[in-house]
Amino acid sequence: MTGLYDEIRIAIHSVWNRRWLALAIAWGFCLLGWLGVAMIPNSYESEARVQVQTQEFLSNKVGISANDRARNIQQLEQTLTSSTNLEKVIRGTELGQTVVSDREMAGKVEGLRAKIEVKSEQDNFFAITVKQSSPKLARDVVQKLIDVAEEDSIAGDRKETGQTLRFLEKQIQDRQVALQEAEAKRVEFETKNLGLLPGIGSVSQRLASARAEITQIDSQLVQARSALAALNSQLAGTPQSLSTPSFGGGGASASPSQVALSQALADLGAMRARGLTDNHPDVIAQKNQVANLRAQAKASPSTGGGSGSFSTPNPAYSSLQSLRAERQASATALASRKAALEGEISQLTSQQTAEPGVAAEMTRINRDYDVLKKQYDDLVAERNNVALRGDVETQTDAVQFRVINRPTLSSVPAAPNRPLLLAMVLFAGIGAGAGAAFALGHLQTSFPTAAKLERASGLPVIGSISQMLSSEAREERRRKLKLFYTGSFALVGVFALLLVAEFVQRGITA
Structure with a gap:
């Protein structure tokens, strides 16, 4: 225990003897660190919670099952951050003011996608979080993203329904032509073989x-x-x-x-x-x-x-x-x-x-005629069903967005945490100065105590003489101590001024 205590005393003495070096290194480290922290741009976060509700009007009548509603919600979650939607968001906010080419738009889209986070919660709840350089821009991006997603959902349903109806109309026309040909063929055959096949049926x-x-x-x-x-x-x-x-x-x-x-x-x-x-x-x-x-x-x-x-x-x-x-x-x-x-x-x-x-x-x-007739009837029934289903999904808003928590407007940056970073730089600078002084003390061939000299030389040390200072030397030492304390307190004062400036800037931003 005595040896450990002596080592601590020796380390403190070594650092104290080189306190000016430690203070200089601390100042340099802190200034560079604080400059780096000041150059980190602020990132403000806006969050909104929405609930996606599915319309159940005539669901069983038109074939909209629970699996279909779950599939619609899953597709919505996947397409919320699609490139098309993000491009609409960029053009509808301040982000699109500086975009002049497709390449810049692609870069903006990728950058915005990295700053958007969509979390799926229970009961069809979604949390949308966006990080931007200003709180107003972050809020506008979240709101625009919700608006675009809602419009895309309605337009997507109408587009899908229109494509399905066009496909069914084409199939119905083809079956109608084939059915007319089959009817003509049957009439021709019955007329040709009227004497052999009288009556109706085979x-x-x-x-x-x-x-x-x-x-x-x-x-x-x-x-x-x-x-x-x-x-x-x-x-x-x-x-x-x-x-x-x-x-x-x-x-x-x-x-x-x-x-x-x-x-x-x-x-x-x-x-x-x-x-x-x-x-x-x-x-x-x-x-x-x-x-x-x-x-x-x-x-x-x-x-x-x-x-x-x-x-x-x-x-x-x-x-x-x-x-x-x-x-x-x-x-x-x-x-x-x-x-x-x-x-x-x-x-x-x-x-x-x-x-x-x-x-x-x-x-x-x-038999061929009956098969074509059944296919034609099935396609007509399916077309009517799809048309009714499309009307239900579009005219009754089958997918509705209900904003639970509106996009927030925060004056506190989500990143970086400048007060914490400034404090960490201060403590790291002090530690770097003390460490450098301690290391330099171990590199020099001096012995702070007689015991250490005795262990290093292997010879007995008869005694040691304390340093004798004159009054002028003591006055000079006191003056240097004042300068050292002033430099140390100045370092802490700069740290305090930086903290005040950070909070003042937050207030101005708010």
Whole structure:
């Protein structure tokens, strides 16, 4: 510990003995350092925070998904500092006043890109930071960058939509021409092979349709013939006329039983005319009632003088005949239609066997036409969808800029930190002077203490004599110390003046 203390004393003594050298070096180092700091240009920073909002109006209807909105935001972030946008920013601010050539513009663009920082934050927030030589210019650049990005987003959407619509219109026109050619080809082929391919559709399709219709007619014909047979059996059991008793003397009248019998027979004929069979419960009950009334009519005497009978047409029989004629006509029509379809099937089968190539060609033409028609319809639907989507994105501002924090205007330079740099130069100058004095002391062959001389020579040192100064020498020493202190305080004073000048300049800039 004593050795370390001695070394510290020796170092301080060595520096103190060469204090003028240390002060001179400190002054020179500080002046050069402060000059270098003064030559560093100020860089002011302006920052703004914006939120990019995506419009969700009719998003699901026109196919604008969440991935599309995320892609739009990502593209916006990538194109925010594109060369085109930065060129617009330069021309819209003071930076473009000195640009006279494309080469200078390219250099300005690269320099501005290096001074712009875009940070993506959560919830579609962006922090835009710009560094420039003046606070007003930095703020103007940030504001212009936001304006250009917003205009570029809207114009980009319209441009992309316009290009897509032009492409779809070209494709629709091409498909329309091809569709017209296919239609003309199909009409020409059908006209040329009219005798071989009558009707609509291919031979196979028409054969399948005819066979399906024959199957349906067979079922209807069976039902019609069954109904006709049942009606014939009902007609066979229905009398053509009804016997009605008559009485002489012109004033004869039928008995109540005979009148009821006539009414019951008419009701029975009406039931059979409706298609009810003899096994129907209502028909059975009505027949029983007719039998009872017939027995009563035979047993009851006639009223009035003289008796006789005459026959009248049965209305039920007439109704059943009309219904039978109608059902016979329906069955005949179905049989005729079946015969016509069988003849058509025979003709189509013979045509298909005789000309299989014509049928195959017709099938191919129809298939090509259907494919072109589907493509044309899909393209028309896609064009309408893109047009609606473009209207939604442009007219409703699908991408909106919301400025959360407006561009700042700071009077404090973001770089350099001059007060810190000035202080660092001061301490570095003092350290450089002290270090130079200490190094020079080690280079000289002098011994500040007797112990050090004894260790260096290996001989015992009997004693040491202190320096004796006269009064004139002491006065001279005090005068030099005053000069040294004055020089030291002057160095610190220059540092303080530089700090004051820096803060005054900031106030003037603000």
